[in-house]
Amino acid sequence: MTVIVRDLRPDVRADAEGFSTTRRLALPFMLSTPESVVHTVTHAHPDAHFGQLVAEEDGEIVGTAQISVAHDSPEPGQGSANIYVRPDRVHRGAGSLLLRTAEERLAALGVRKLFVWVLDEPDNHAFAERKGFRASRSAYFLRLDLAAGTLPPRLDPPPGVELRTAAEYADDPRPIFELDAMTSVDEPSDIDVEFTDYEAWLAQHWMHPLLDRELTTVAVVDGRPAAFSVAYTDGGTRYGTAMTGTARAHRGRGLAKLAKTDSLHRARAAGYTEAFTGNDTGNDPMIAINKWLGYEICAKEVRYVRELG
Incomplete structure (x- = not known):
């Protein structure tokens, strides 16, 4: 049995399907479709040098890797390589070969710290x-049974706050971009991120095939988005929260809880039966909101880091 590693061919449907299937089997808590796989690789910012690798065993895709340079971080020389192997194909060399290939490519691009x-x-x-990595931060995956679980009732917006959907910003999504940029810098992470390129954000995030604008709820104060809960859906029965955040000036008013509760009610009414989300293990306020909503921790992941070269 021979294992090889090569680049994903985005124009080959079987590659996108194999990549997506492998990701779902190895990481069932995150949404993935062939369309989202192709979109991610074809709309990545050129400075990210984003790549999607597949490991094949006798012609079958058994492992995947997503590699990139953290071009949108103020600290240069950082990169990531997230590697997943099908649970029924582990311990056969695919993971090691994917990691070695990723390290070689990223090191050649100037990456010195790999996550x-x-x-x-x-x-x-x-x-x-x-492989020489040391443990860094950790995060939870959480699951909510939308079909049989008990979802708290919708909350009434406080005075001066109204709820809209992202679909209402289809003609001009810049206010959503600005909110995303404000809230993303405060996300717990080893790599700081700054959103400054509106056109890149449009291509990568606003046009993402998993983004469900009708189910994405935006809390608006004085005509400006102040908080939001971004919804991803897979076209089947699974819903995922891609981001929930509140602008600093409006925190402490319960707007994140308000937006996420509304989005989940919309998702349940639309027929989605499972909801997934993720939190840094130190993000106690958001974990508390998710447990109040009925989410339960279903898995944990750990981020590792090592110096290259």
Whole structure:
């Protein structure tokens, strides 16, 4: 049995399907479709040098890697490589070959600090530590049963606040971009991110095939978006929260809870039966909101880092 690593061919449907299937099997808490796989690689910012690699065993895709340079971070020389192997194809060399290929490519692009996420399982920790990585931060995946779970009732907006959907900004999404930029800088992360390129944001995020604008709820104060809960859907029964955030000037008013509750009610009414979200393990305020909504922790992942070169 021979394992090889090569680049994903975005114009080959079987590649996108194999990549998406592998990601869903290895990481069932995150939404992935063939369309989202192709969109991500074809709309990435050129400075990110984004790549999607596949590991094939006898012609079948059994592992994937997403690699990129953190071009939108104020600190240069950082990059990431997130590697996933089908659970029924582990311990056959695919993960090691994907990681080695990713490290070589990123090192050649000037990356000196490499970050990877792994699920919180003994074999994964052992793999990362054998490769010279050290553990950094951690995060939870959470799941909500929209079909059978008990979702709290919608909340009444406080005075001066109205709820809209992202679809209402279709003609001019710049206010959503500005809110996204404001809230993303405060997201817990090893790599600081700054959104400054509106056109890149439009291509990568606003036009993302998983983005559901009708289910994305925006809390508006004085005519400007103040908080939002961004909804992803897979076209089937699964819903995911891509981002929930509040502008600094409006925090402490419950607007994030307001927006996310409304979005989940919209999702349930639209027929979605499972909702997923993720939180840094130190993000106690958002974890509390999600537990109030009925989410339960279903998995944990750990971010590892090592110096290259």
